Amino acid sequence: MTLASKTPVLIVGGGPCGLMLSIELGRRGVESVLVDGKDRTAVNPQANATQARTMEYYRRLGFADEVRALGLPADYPTDIAYFTRYTGIELARFQLPSSAEAGSVARNLSGVWNAAELPHRVSQKYVEEVLRRHAEACATSSVNYGWRLLSFDEQPGSVLASVENVHSGERQTIEADFLIGVDGARSTVRRQLGIRYGGETGVERDFFGGKMAAVYFRAPDFYERVPHPRAWMYWAFNPERRSWCAAVNGRDEFAFHTQLKPGESDQVSDERAKALFAQVMGVQLDMELLSVDTWIAGHALVADSFGKGRVYIGGDAAHLFTPAGGLGYNTAVEDAVNLGWKLAATVKGVAGEGLLPSYAVERRGLAIRNTNYARQLAESIGNYVPHPLIEAEGPAGDEVRREAGDYLNGHSRREFNIPGITFGGRYTGSPAIVPDGAPEPPDAANIYVPTASPGGRLPHMWLEDGRSVFDLLGFEWSLLVTGPAAQDRIGPFRAAADDLGLELTVVELDFDAARELYGAELVLIRPDQIVAWRGAAGSTEPKVLMRQLMGKADPAAARS
Numbered sequence: 349m350t351l352a353s354k355t356p357v358l359i360v361g362g363g364p365c366g367l368m369l370s371i372e373l374g375r376r377g378v379e380s381v382l383v384d385g386k387d388r389t390a391v392n393p394q395a396n397a398t399q400a401r402t403m404e405y406y407r408r409l410g411f412a413d414e415v416r417a418l419g420l421p422a423d424y425p426t427d428i429a430y431f432t433r434y435t436g437i438e439l440a441r442f443q444l445p446s447s448a449e450a451g452s453v454a455r456n457l458s459g460v461w462n463a464a465e466l467p468h469r470v471s472q473k474y475v476e477e478v479l480r481r482h483a484e485a486c487a488t489s490s491v492n493y494g495w496r497l498l499s500f501d502e503q504p505g506s507v508l509a510s511v512e513n514v515h516s517g518e519r520q521t522i523e524a525d526f527l528i529g530v531d532g533a534r535s536t537v538r539r540q541l542g543i544r545y546g547g548e549t550g551v552e553r554d555f556f557g558g559k560m561a562a563v564y565f566r567a568p569d570f571y572e573r574v575p576h577p578r579a580w581m582y583w584a585f586n587p588e589r590r591s592w593c594a595a596v597n598g599r600d601e602f603a604f605h606t607q608l609k610p611g612e613s614d615q616v617s618d619e620r621a622k623a624l625f626a627q628v629m630g631v632q633l634d635m636e637l638l639s640v641d642t643w644i645a646g647h648a649l650v651a652d653s654f655g656k657g658r659v660y661i662g663g664d665a666a667h668l669f670t671p672a673g674g675l676g677y678n679t680a681v682e683d684a685v686n687l688g689w690k691l692a693a694t695v696k697g698v699a700g701e702g703l704l705p706s707y708a709v710e711r712r713g714l715a716i717r718n719t720n721y722a723r724q725l726a727e728s729i730g731n732y733v734p735h736p737l738i739e740a741e742g743p744a745g746d747e748v749r750r751e752a753g754d755y756l757n758g759h760s761r762r763e764f765n766i767p768g769i770t771f772g773g774r775y776t777g778s779p780a781i782v783p784d785g786a787p788e789p790p791d792a793a794n795i796y797v798p799t800a801s802p803g804g805r806l807p808h809m810w811l812e813d814g815r816s817v818f819d820l821l822g823f824e825w826s827l828l829v830t831g832p833a834a835q836d837r838i839g840p841f842r843a844a845a846d847d848l849g850l851e852l853t854v855v856e857l858d859f860d861a862a863r864e865l866y867g868a869e870l871v872l873i874r875p876d877q878i879v880a881w882r883g884a885a886g887s888t889e890p891k892v893l894m895r896q897l898m899g900k901a902d903p904a905a906a907r908s
């Protein structure tokens with residue numbers, strides 16, 4: 349089998365970032381070739397949490413329900429629970445709804461959790477299969493596992509990439525207009541560009557700072573042996589061994605992670621993996637090992653550049669997290685959403701030269717923000733050290749456990765209730781945004797302040813008929829009108845969009861709650877649901893504004 353020898357976009361990497369980019373381009377009819385050196389999507393669970401914002405992106409593409417049906421059974425609680433050992437004493441619990449409850453809970457939440465979707469606790473390996481299926485369903489997306497990038501050469505008008513079939517050794521050159529390196533932490537593309545990761549690495553903590561063992565296993569007796577209500581995530585907290593263990597399918601599969609202590613061997617044999625688990629379980633458990641691996645916790649790294657010209661990077665290739673808060677895969681998906689519409693517009697010739705570089709500006713800032721949050725969360729749990737008496741019988745032990753329970757209850761809400769991180773990211777200073785001068789809301793992990801001031805996610809609202817405002821937006825640009833969508837208001841925007849060859853969907857929300865939430869008569873929303881501009885009809889020249897937003901004009905031109 350040979351691959352296309354010429355393509356507008358070569359995507360290197362078929363993890364969540366690459367697959368999502370393939371879908372974003374494919375849904376816009378833009379051809380791409382994706383290569384990944386593995387034989388298939390991930391077989392290990394890896395990420396366990398799809399954040400609410402990522403679920404909103406999946407909803408936008410029409411497959412949020414498909415993802416929500418994956419992983420744990422519909423009635424399985426998604427609690428986070430902390431124990432001395434899994435068969436020992438429960439210390440703390442953060443109760444969260446099952447996937448069956450998520451829809452109705454979301455409809456009744458407001459304020460910081462006003463969202464079209466709640467988070468979903470599901471292993472990445474299941475999500476990747478859905479992403480692959482939707483990428484392959486796009487007529488213009490070519491998805492090829494078993495092919496790896498060897499090197500590339502950026503020419504004045506294209507990029508020449510050398511790829512190899514990992515089975516036959518067959519080599520081929522692909523000429524691409526753009527090459528996107530979403531090839532993970534060891535990214536060949538990042539290295540060949542000479543871009544380094546900056547930030548923090550090698551941090552040592554009692555937990556989440558050092559070499560970790562990852563054990564994926566099957567144990568049909570787990571639930572019978574654990575004398576506590578079911579949870580999605582089980583944490584063990586004792587001085588001998590700490591861990592977290594995520595329920596993968598709610599029946600018999602689990603993903604267990606523990607930190608290897610200084611002086612302990614880096615080699616994790618099957619026997620040792622079972623012994624490590626017995627320490628956190630408190631008893632020996634019959635288990636079938638599905639995979640045993642190691643990884644490093646303690647990174648908060650962001651690439652010095654996300655690329656330029658014809659070559660860009662995204663996902664883990666551009667930022668590397670310690671998984672506290674569950675942000676790595678979610679940040680990777682959002683990179684693809686941001687890059688997708690800009691790259692498609694550039695390939696189609698409707699964007700100016702300024703649009704694509706705004707990806708690097710916007711997403712690098714977000715990556716610095718998000719890796720910082722993950723670092724703070726890793727410190728909060730990792731530097732809180734189990735007391736030697738945590739398992740002691742009697743009042744002294746009780747007191748230690750009460751204190752630990754208080755701390756862990758507080759921590760679990762800091763780490764797993766993060767609407768501020770999820771919804772509050774902003775692209776302040778981006779050339780693809782026209783600011784309105786409104787004060788920036790505070791950036792806080794656990795509090796999200798809805799604002800339609802340009803640069804952030806359009807604040808969500810439920811309509812009286814039960815629909816989400818996001819379901820009314822177009823796949824490309826949208827103009828939200830908080831009054832009658834009269835011709836004198838919308839006509840100039842339609843003309844501007846037509847001029848540039850852009851699709852514009854007009855959404856009329858002629859009621860007070862919308863006027864109050866959105867704070868302007870007109871709100872212009874980008875394809876990634878980020879507010880690009882807001883104001884009154886007549887306060888800007890839409891043609892100038894939209895040219896600027898598409899990277900075609902002098903940024904000063906559209907500012908009032």
Ligand SMILES: Cc1cc2nc3c(=O)[nH]c(=O)nc-3n(C[C@H](O)[C@H](O)[C@H](O)COP(=O)(O)OP(=O)(O)OC[C@H]3O[C@@H](n4cnc5c(N)ncnc54)[C@H](O)[C@@H]3O)c2cc1C
Nearest residue numbers: 361363364365385395396497532663664674675676677678
């Ligand atoms: C234990 C653990 C738990 C985690 N938990 C969470 C969580 O709860 N939430 C969260 O958001 N994140 C979590 N993460 C992080 C998450 O798994 C990653 O951030 C995510 O996989 C990044 O996606 P990506 O597409 O950027 O890269 P990857 O998933 O790494 O995909 C990169 C792909 O590129 C391919 N590739 C590499 N080199 C080449 C080449 N030369 N040619 C072709 N293909 C190549 C690889 O085969 C791979 O498939 C966790 C990670 C770990 C280790």
